[in-house]
Amino acid sequence: MTTTSFRDAYTVLQQHAETLRNQREPDIDNLLTIVTQSVEAYKVCKERIDAVEKALAQALNGANTDISRKETSSGEDNWLDEPRDSAPGQQNAGFNEDDVPF
Numbered sequence: 868m869t870t871t872s873f874r875d876a877y878t879v880l881q882q883h884a885e886t887l888r889n890q891r892e893p894d895i896d897n898l899l900t901i902v903t904q905s906v907e908a909y910k911v912c913k914e915r916i917d918a919v920e921k922a923l924a925q926a927l928n929g930a931n932t933d934i935s936r937k938e939t940s941s942g943e944d945n946w947l948d949e950p951r952d953s954a955p956g957q958q959n960a961g962f963n964e965d966d967v968p969f
Contacts, residue, residue: 871911872911873911873912873915873916875908875911876907876908876909876911876912876915877908877912879904879905879908880905880908880909880912883901883904883905883908886901887901
């Protein structure tokens with residue numbers, strides 16, 4: 868398999884999963900081919916997902932660093948050090964993430 872796009876590899880995984888789900892009896896003759904193609908497709912998908920996660924993390928870290936620098940360099944109070952559940956300058960009123968019902 869020379870699939871290089873996420874979409875193509877994901878389609879292969881979906882098709883093979885559907886084939887295996889719908890079999891009444893195992894097709895042993897094609898099982899090795901299905902497993903081999905699925906493993907290759909999985910590797911392509913995993914590489915793409917890892918690359919996207921890494922790029923997002925770098926972009927978000929860069930954005931957070933830029934915001935922090937702007938706040939601290941402007942001479943204003945750095946509100947980024949405050950707890951997230953309270954407004955700047957206010958105490959946390961006992962709110963806990965566990966209090967959220969979903």
